[in-house]
Amino acid sequence: MSDFDESNPTQVSEGAPEAAPAAPAVPAAPPTWREVWQVPVLVVSAIALAAGLFMVVSTAPKPDYTGDLASATSQVEAGQYGDALQTLNTKVMPLVNARVLSPEQERKFFLLRARALAMGQREMGLDRPENNTSILAEYAEAEKRHAVLDERDQYYLAMAHTSLGEMDKAIIRADRLSDQERGRRVEVFQRIIDLCLGPGPRNEVLALELLTRLTADPMGSEGERLWALARQIRLLVAQGYAGEAIDKGVRAIVRMRSPDPTDLGGAYIELGAAYLAVDDAASAREKLELATTLLGPESEPMARVHLMMGRIEHRAGRLEAARDRYIAVVQTFSFSEDLPAAILGLAEVQAQRANIEGGTQDEAIDHYTTLVHMLTTGARHAEVTQARLGDSLQGRFNEQFAQGNHRTALSYAALGEKLFGIDNAPPELVRSLGQAHRKIAEELLAAAGPSAVSLAELDPATQREARAHLIRAGEYSRQFSQRMVEHDRTAEADALWQAADDFDRAGDLDASVLSFRQFTSDFPGDKRGAMARMRLAQAFHARGDIELAAKEYRQIIEDRDSSSGPTGVMADAAYVPLAKCLLSDADPSNDAEGERYLQTVLGGGAGTSQTSAYRAALLEQGEHAYRTGRYEQAITAFEEFVQRASSGAPAQGETGLHEVYYRLGEAYRRSAGSIATTLEAALPDEEARRLDLARRERLAKAMELYEQARVRLDDHRGRTALQDLYLRNAHFYMADCAFDLKEYATAIRLYDAAKDRYSRDPASLVAMVQIVSALLAQGEADKARTANTRAVRFFESLPASAWDDPTLPMTRKDWERWLRSQETLGTFAGANTRSE
Numbered sequence: 001m002s003d004f005d006e007s008n009p010t011q012v013s014e015g016a017p018e019a020a021p022a023a024p025a026v027p028a029a030p031p032t033w034r035e036v037w038q039v040p041v042l043v044v045s046a047i048a049l050a051a052g053l054f055m056v057v058s059t060a061p062k063p064d065y066t067g068d069l070a071s072a073t074s075q076v077e078a079g080q081y082g083d084a085l086q087t088l089n090t091k092v093m094p095l096v097n098a099r100v101l102s103p104e105q106e107r108k109f110f111l112l113r114a115r116a117l118a119m120g121q122r123e124m125g126l127d128r129p130e131n132n133t134s135i136l137a138e139y140a141e142a143e144k145r146h147a148v149l150d151e152r153d154q155y156y157l158a159m160a161h162t163s164l165g166e167m168d169k170a171i172i173r174a175d176r177l178s179d180q181e182r183g184r185r186v187e188v189f190q191r192i193i194d195l196c197l198g199p200g201p202r203n204e205v206l207a208l209e210l211l212t213r214l215t216a217d218p219m220g221s222e223g224e225r226l227w228a229l230a231r232q233i234r235l236l237v238a239q240g241y242a243g244e245a246i247d248k249g250v251r252a253i254v255r256m257r258s259p260d261p262t263d264l265g266g267a268y269i270e271l272g273a274a275y276l277a278v279d280d281a282a283s284a285r286e287k288l289e290l291a292t293t294l295l296g297p298e299s300e301p302m303a304r305v306h307l308m309m310g311r312i313e314h315r316a317g318r319l320e321a322a323r324d325r326y327i328a329v330v331q332t333f334s335f336s337e338d339l340p341a342a343i344l345g346l347a348e349v350q351a352q353r354a355n356i357e358g359g360t361q362d363e364a365i366d367h368y369t370t371l372v373h374m375l376t377t378g379a380r381h382a383e384v385t386q387a388r389l390g391d392s393l394q395g396r397f398n399e400q401f402a403q404g405n406h407r408t409a410l411s412y413a414a415l416g417e418k419l420f421g422i423d424n425a426p427p428e429l430v431r432s433l434g435q436a437h438r439k440i441a442e443e444l445l446a447a448a449g450p451s452a453v454s455l456a457e458l459d460p461a462t463q464r465e466a467r468a469h470l471i472r473a474g475e476y477s478r479q480f481s482q483r484m485v486e487h488d489r490t491a492e493a494d495a496l497w498q499a500a501d502d503f504d505r506a507g508d509l510d511a512s513v514l515s516f517r518q519f520t521s522d523f524p525g526d527k528r529g530a531m532a533r534m535r536l537a538q539a540f541h542a543r544g545d546i547e548l549a550a551k552e553y554r555q556i557i558e559d560r561d562s563s564s565g566p567t568g569v570m571a572d573a574a575y576v577p578l579a580k581c582l583l584s585d586a587d588p589s590n591d592a593e594g595e596r597y598l599q600t601v602l603g604g605g606a607g608t609s610q611t612s613a614y615r616a617a618l619l620e621q622g623e624h625a626y627r628t629g630r631y632e633q634a635i636t637a638f639e640e641f642v643q644r645a646s647s648g649a650p651a652q653g654e655t656g657l658h659e660v661y662y663r664l665g666e667a668y669r670r671s672a673g674s675i676a677t678t679l680e681a682a683l684p685d686e687e688a689r690r691l692d693l694a695r696r697e698r699l700a701k702a703m704e705l706y707e708q709a710r711v712r713l714d715d716h717r718g719r720t721a722l723q724d725l726y727l728r729n730a731h732f733y734m735a736d737c738a739f740d741l742k743e744y745a746t747a748i749r750l751y752d753a754a755k756d757r758y759s760r761d762p763a764s765l766v767a768m769v770q771i772v773s774a775l776l777a778q779g780e781a782d783k784a785r786t787a788n789t790r791a792v793r794f795f796e797s798l799p800a801s802a803w804d805d806p807t808l809p810m811t812r813k814d815w816e817r818w819l820r821s822q823e824t825l826g827t828f829a830g831a832n833t834r835s836e
Helices: 033-053 067-077 081-097 103-124 129-144 151-163 167-175 179-196 204-216 222-238 242-254 261-277 281-294 302-315 319-332 339-357 362-376 386-402 406-420 427-447 460-483 489-506 509-522 529-543 546-558 568-584 588-602 612-627 631-646 657-679 685-715 721-740 744-757 764-777 781-796 800-804 812-825 829-835
Strands: none
Touching (some): 081 103, 222 242, 261 281, 281 302, 339 362, 386 406, 427 489, 460 489, 460 509, 529 568, 546 568, 568 588, 568 612, 657 685, 685 721, 721 744, 764 781, 764 812
């Protein structure tokens, strides 16, 4: 609330009667550009008047019934409106509340307060809704007491009603003015017309009616008729009748005999705008140049001249000249009503120049940002509407998006979202926001190289950024889909599918499940239905909902022969993931079923051996055999997978060879371990030699495979956490294989390399203790003792919780070996002596 408003007489005390203002005929006028830009200046003025307007509640002295009213009357007549209100509020109001004044004195009290408010506000250049409401209330109290209002009171009432949008009431009051006060009536009418044609709710019918009255008034001056003519031209142009506006304007100006230059200049400006509306740039320029000769270079109407001239230059492609014209408005006429239109023109020119010259869009974006801020903070303009600015921003988005400048395009779309708010944003804008976020995510993926087909291939920072963009893309696509309901069924389906895909790629499994499930439900006949069900099952699977995933996979297979169901390709692709669900759940009773599904694929029941489904079945068979300790079967399956996968590029999402090399190495190492266990039993010599040779061959093969896995994983960009684990363990297991082969020098070298690579990792202890054992096996007891001291020191530097990690490559066997090594080294000799 303003300082001036704090003196609102209707808030003086509970004893003061209060009149409710009548409902406005049209909504109250919004703040104009002038008011918005002038508020800081007006606040300074308001502070000066605040002392006189501020309500001071105090005990009144013994009243002088006539003296205080007379003082207030003198203060009003002297222009001391703040002092007058202070006198009325502090000295006379208590008497009104006490009901000791005569009816005549009460009438005078309310009239004086109304006039002080109206004249004080007018003097300060304020036009605040709360003050206008108080003015009406004070006059209502006076009229309720049968006060007779003079013509200035009718004028103040008319202006207050006008500012509050109560146009019919304003006209009634203005019509009560006599011909002697005709100038004030014209002022009221002109104010109503400007508001009816302004940025707020337009009332072109009422504006035209009042314009007709002004032009038909025989007492009207040429200046008034030219003022009305300018508005009539502007109104006709806005209604799409620019040709009629030109005819009317030319005929009217011809009849003028001695017009005021300023009034004639204003009419020429609007006539120039009309010519521009019919694409007659030459005539428009001629009329605007005539206006320039009639107006002072810094007169306010010149802002519109520069604006129109800027548009002429802009349309002609003379961007520098257009820019200069728009800048003239911004810099010289910053309080003009045409300021926002000039800023918009400047933004569009700067964007176009940047496109031509290859520069950045930063300046254009700054100007658009200014306009968005203006419109979102309450100011309005007849030309620069929310829709007009939104269309311009969409145009800039389209340009940048087509050029591949997706981040810049997103900046324009984001301004559009701020302008409208997402709930009221046009559907095209919502779709654009999704498109921009999606393209940026794809650019991040592409920058990671041709091998990066998913977010998992990216470094953590890039992965987070790409994921955020994909999620936003999904959210906007889902909103666009909702906007298309009952409008465009195809667009609705496409957008929902895109949203589901975005969420799925981002790894937002909950949103992905929700979107794919909705797609399969809402669009059962869509050709993408089979893929949607498959993606839904995969999302369930990734989320750990094994039963739901298995249910969807089964349904895909069962619907293979349905005319409305999934295609055979999807059914073929569902066998292996269904088998994985059955083999990985907690129910061993369905493992046989899962294995049958794998055999169906490997037997050619879901395509040839060249398909990705066949390779996936091999991989899963190998994994299942490995998990169940059937290492020979695992080796067979993994080796066939490597052979087939090496002959062609892997399908999207297919496990890479670097991981399979590691798993195959694991299978060989575990197989060697199983053979070693067998060798512990009494066996015929020849069988023992055969098995030991097989064990050694498997260990050597495992070393070779671990090395291949290490090299491939080391070179692989954007490794996952699982791949990092494989890479670390490959270093240690390769050394373990050499140790088990009794190639101790090689084992020590490999353990040293692993220790140096992972010097801060608890896994380094594995290398340290194995080096101790290897040195002992070589008979290097002193070196072993030194190595053991380092191992003990490292062990003691770690918290006990470090050994709770189940991924560490240090097994019970390794701990027992270290214990035996320490016993061999005599580490516990002191304890044995004490016990003796």
